[in-house]
Amino acid sequence: MTVVQLDRIGKSYGAFKAVEEFDLTIQDGEFLVLLGPSGCGKSTTLRMIAGLESISTGTLSIGGNPMNDVEPKDRGVAMVFQNYALYPHKSVYDNMAMALKLQKMPKSEIQKRVGDTADMLGLTDYLERKPAALSGGQRQRVAIGRAIVRTPKVFLFDEPLSNLDAKLRVKMRMELQELHDRLGVTSVYVTHDQIEAMTLADRIMIMNGGVVAQVGSPREVYDTPADEFVAGFIGSPSMNFIDIYRTDTGGWAAEAGGLGFADLPFDTGSRQHLRLGIRPEHVEIVEQGAGSPADLEAKVQLAELLGADALLNLDIGATRLLARVGGTGHPSQGETLSVRLPSDQFHAFDPVSGRALRHVAGLARV
Ligand code: ATP
16 A cells, blocks of 8 residues: 655755645555646646655645655655656666666566566567667657656656656657556646546646645546636646626626626625636527527637647637637628526636635535
């Protein structure tokens, strides 16, 4: 059982807090992704787990053992880096065998481990080659293989796919998923790519400016983002945000007009101003003849065909919204159409704190 426990872990560089104290328990066999924009503190957090960065406050334990003062090599972790960090003058075999040789493992055992791992990763035919004679994907597989042969208790990945082109990234992502299913080793994976996070993670920890914004399953962070930052960061294209204000009649309306709601399914309290969110994929285009009085008239300012989908920039009065619709027969630029904004797909945020407002009972999304 390898549970990784972070209790009030934090990191400061002088007066600058790179990571604010937080608690997290990474379960045995879990694939946890640390996600966030550049500089949010995700690599620092990973490096504290690895032992490559000292821990300023709090306690780290791996498999129940305190690790704050344990050398990286004695923590039972293996790290895979973005730049592969292979030895250029050594063969694939020697790169993978190196750590085991240093441990003075018997030669026959090394041969077996490297052989089995190379087989698992499709590297058997490349064992005699030097890294320079490999593709980027193959090099990254060697780096992963080098971690696997050590049979670590925890895998740590620091943006391992960032140097690969888009197509190879998708392929390697799937390979990593299969590998994790097969090995079941507790893994912590840093990325700024939300698609990687959504597809690989059991849970995602989203960081913003050194602060943990939310920890949850991909479904949870997509469906119920804790704040406006998470809502805007998860989902591509990003969620639409509209500032709305309380009207004289107790409803809500966008300041510039065009969008109004008699009621909203949120505990709005005494707020007079809210930020409403709706994802582009939840803006519905109403078929001609199927409309209702609640539908809104929208003008297509720009239509971009992505292939399977199209993105429409819509003007509803003075409010601009992005809609994602099916790509075949999508409306074209200049067209006027009816749209529906389903209130059960709304998100609402406090405009000052950014925190998500609760849905009122009975109207919560399922
Ligand atoms: P990226 O995706 O760009 O690597 P990140 O989320 O991994 O970003 P970190 O590398 O964890 O970010 O850095 C977090 C913050 O800590 C940044 O503001 C960074 O400038 C700062 N930082 C990192 N290392 C040091 C250091 N040795 N001294 C001072 N500040 C540092």
